[in-house]
Amino acid sequence: MRLMAKESSSTGRAKAQAAYQGDRALEGLLARSKGRGGVRYRSAREVRALLKGVLAAPFGPDPDAWLDLVGAGLGARLKTQLKALRTEMESRPPPAPPSPAERLRAVRARLKKSRLDGFIVGLADAHQGEYVPESEARLSWLTGFTGSAGLAVVMADKAALFVDGRYTLQARNQVDTKRFVLHHISRMPPAKWIAANMPKGVRLGFDPWLLTPRDVARFEAAAADAGAKLVPAARNPIDAVWRHRPAAPISPVRPLPKRFTGRSSLDKRQQIAAGLAARGARAAVLSAPDSIAWLLNIRGQDVEFAPLPMAFAVIARDGKVQLAIDPRKMTDAALAHLGRDVKVIAIQDLGPALDRLAKGGRRVEVDPGRIPYWIARRLARGGAVVAEAADPCVAPKAAKNRVELKGIRAAHLRDGAALTRFLAWFDGEAPKGRLTEVQAAAKVDAFRAANDLFQGLSFPTISGSGPNGAIVHYRATAASDRRIRPGDVFLLDSGGQYLDGTTDVTRTMWVGGGPAPNAALRDVYTRVLKGNIQLATVRFPAGTSGSQLDVLARRALWDGGFEYDHGTGHGVGHFLNVHEGPQRVSQIPNTVALEPGMVLSDEPGFYKTGAFGIRIETLLAVIPVKDGVGKRPMRGFETLTLAPIDRRLIDPKLLSEEERHWLNAYHARVAKALTPLLDPATKAWLKRAAKPI
């Protein structure tokens, strides 16, 4: 997604090619400009500060959308100068950072000054999301490690980095192991290391914004075991010494129209407020940007791959909301959309707002697994009864309404057409033996980007051929890129963000032009497919959770002695996070009932290290099905994803009659639905690819 944004922005630059004429000229234009809704800034300094944030955010499909943050309906000359300033700032190289050794030394000096003996450095920001802005990437700043899971503990005389099995190799390459001892997180968990390495009486610091109350309880237990004390730091020691720290991202917050959301924000706020009243709570504090985006029917683009505005919010029992956010992100359209019942406040005003809320021992709900510890503590100190409860938006957000489901189906239709165009193209190109993984990923991303309502990718495309396909979270880079060869197995996991929905689909293809796939490969591919079908076709009583269904996707693999070491399915948002709770299909226990409207992935796989990877992923929506003999309502799944499954890799003898019928019916449905959207060549290809077996 970032790649495409850069491309379109440079095209924009080529057209706008005026040079920046200086801050005084800009201030002159600002002073003279009226704009439709007024111009918000008078000084070039403020505009430069805004632009620093804008440049720290990824760009959406319109690279000039940020101009709305200066004011609505700006004049042409002002726009030209603003774009020229951006170009100038963008092209300036970032200052060279201090060496890793200097960074560690600076942090230790700061710790000493704060009378802390150690500090916990994790990956999460205050919103505990999957993607965090560069300005929050403290662990990689400190250690060099860029994986998606890890934790460091720094003390005056030693430091350790804990990563899981996926990342031990990467960490060894990225991290100065003289300064950071590397540990496998399950063999030497941080808690055990702390207990073994902390002398009694030690003060171990943490940033109360970055840990949740649940995290703190866990670390406190570990510290207590070691006779150490866990101490919330007044200021994060990394932030205190981080020179040239990237700005926090600023992206425009925009309303998402009701034709996409299906429900007004007022209606959602009233539902949440009624729940609070029923539970005797005065308010709930929200810190998950996707919850806030859902509740207020707004979207932003502060991080890659998810249309999120980084923000906090308080929703009170009367349905009124305080939205704590950098006010510079708010477009006029968003402010008008939010109306009088949503008050925008600056992040630094959240504390006093919590104090007011807490007064008189009021009951305030927080989600102990999501909220910053800082917020819970501030509420408690202000006198509130802090009630631990699940984020009240999570459950209603997960069960998509009719309009959202309609949008999700429409998004899957366009997305399936784009993927099928790619598959047809790939089937012609790849056998020539010249295509690389990076080129394949770029091609499918471009097919998607041409779709209506496309806003970006929903995650980095996984384009893995041969042995690279066996790396579950593989991302093809210039360094790892591999030429795809005839006789390869090619795994493509990709998805898009559209205004009407989020997609996520995996197909595994045989690369033609060489030998036919052998029996062993077809055996295990067919077992993966059987698992996918077994889950897709189950019907189950209301109240059943995804954990209960997980084995259905595994049994055919187990029968053959195979297994995959990842979950079977994750929840998916509606033009929100591609990984969305609370439901999931997993071996890890989860008691969340699958309710109609929930969207889940169904993605069994098999990975042979050094050889190939297989995964077949479709998204499913939970739907009600007709009652059986019992009184309990029954549920089932509707398959949302529309893209052919490679028939060449299937051994039909391994399929049951029911499974064969399902596959043929699915292919007939895919062909019928996609054909009207396809060019003649793809159409002809799909006709062959979707033939019954």
Next chain:
Amino acid sequence: MRLMAKESSSTGRAKAQAAYQGDRALEGLLARSKGRGGVRYRSAREVRALLKGVLAAPFGPDPDAWLDLVGAGLGARLKTQLKALRTEMESRPPPAPPSPAERLRAVRARLKKSRLDGFIVGLADAHQGEYVPESEARLSWLTGFTGSAGLAVVMADKAALFVDGRYTLQARNQVDTKRFVLHHISRMPPAKWIAANMPKGVRLGFDPWLLTPRDVARFEAAAADAGAKLVPAARNPIDAVWRHRPAAPISPVRPLPKRFTGRSSLDKRQQIAAGLAARGARAAVLSAPDSIAWLLNIRGQDVEFAPLPMAFAVIARDGKVQLAIDPRKMTDAALAHLGRDVKVIAIQDLGPALDRLAKGGRRVEVDPGRIPYWIARRLARGGAVVAEAADPCVAPKAAKNRVELKGIRAAHLRDGAALTRFLAWFDGEAPKGRLTEVQAAAKVDAFRAANDLFQGLSFPTISGSGPNGAIVHYRATAASDRRIRPGDVFLLDSGGQYLDGTTDVTRTMWVGGGPAPNAALRDVYTRVLKGNIQLATVRFPAGTSGSQLDVLARRALWDGGFEYDHGTGHGVGHFLNVHEGPQRVSQIPNTVALEPGMVLSDEPGFYKTGAFGIRIETLLAVIPVKDGVGKRPMRGFETLTLAPIDRRLIDPKLLSEEERHWLNAYHARVAKALTPLLDPATKAWLKRAAKPI
């Protein structure tokens, strides 16, 4: 089991028929008797006290076993007089209890005296087991309610009884609802009631022996919500006012020989001790009688249906054990077997023993879901670091060793023969329309009792015909007994305790002599059978839990719109509890990996209220199976239960090829294994019943 014990004891009485000649004569005999190991008692008063306890315990297969508790190798005349005294005491009617109203009044007076505003009355004793002695049946003494799940809260001006859906009707019949308000425990949980009904500042008492630390934490949270305080009572107010309270049971503790256990107690103690040392713990306190029985290779009979000695134990890091138990239960053989490393102490000496253990801040492990709160508190007060950890015997006890498994297989062979004898008999008798459920249960119990090594039933036989079969925990009584009719569905769930193993099996039979079973019945019966087979035949990677497999037993039912509201499988002990953790197959999340040697039931069912119940239950042992392609070791199940499944109720068209083959192979195996143990008529019947379909 109790029924049979009474029968054999009265036979014994008929033979021994000397009258009791008075306490002075008895004391004379005691004084003159030497015995092999000496006589333990000199006074008739002590013998009478012993006998009160003996009469409070159920009898095992030998009704005179208790004589060993007076001394080994007693003379014939002394034995005769002891038995006569027993007969005299047994025949004396128990004094009439005070009225329910008086009991409640007495408890309230006592509460006032102890300055408590309320008290929690549950069902559990200090050992948290499934069956509790009469002396611990406080809830039924107070309320009249005799169900297996419930809780009362008594306050000065109100009282409430909380029961679940199974028991609302029974509670209404048994309880004075003017004095006790009845609540459905999930609609009005006690915590909610407490929060709503306790004025602020109230002191709510509980018996620290009867709640676990986990229970206390839960009630404390509820009390805190109401502004009330949870207070451990120095003495249980019910015990303080309970007149004519039954004695605590006294049954002989006996060694279980190594030919049944397969491992010496020393070996087990060393294993547990090594674990304690590895975890840095000084000792663990045990309160689960089955853990203690397993650890020490002893068995008792203090409660019905499980060969348990009620006791506590402390195992130290050096492998030495203190066994806190009423010393009168210890036979000479048991004392010799335990040896010098196991010190028997009286229950009242447990407190001082814990104090000695705790001294100097030593780490002591307790299982917070099993141990009495009293023990954890005593340890903490004594200065111990109380470490919450699972009872260390639970995991090794669950994975049966080779010798135990051999015994379990042998027990299942004899048990299967007894059950098959019953099934053949039933198939001839029931169509006559004269047999009742109680008679059927007595018949199968008698067939089992004739088996070698039989020690008693492993639970009360469930013998449910027609609509009674749909009551999941049905027990046929004189009041509920029903005549079994041609065309009925008959559900029989039964099992035995043998020295070499514990069995539990359910078969559902069609009662002939009337119409053939209709298609709808055969459809759902076949779906239950499919579920049973699907679970029995799965293979799975090491680390898989029972919760993950549960759906396999349900899917065929779900496909037809059916469901059952109970777990699919429970763990089973080796001549211990028929319900044994930690493993289970259930929709309730459970992360315990299924390890080789674990025994589990596989019992899907379907219940049509007012019409019939279907359940097919076999026991399975987890076994290693040959590796597949992956590196992870794979597991599977061995079917232990040997008894035919009613072919008349099966619709073969609904079975897959694999399922049909499994059924035919199973029936062939059953016929081959059982035939040598059967009489000619049963043999001929089994030949027909086990024919391939």
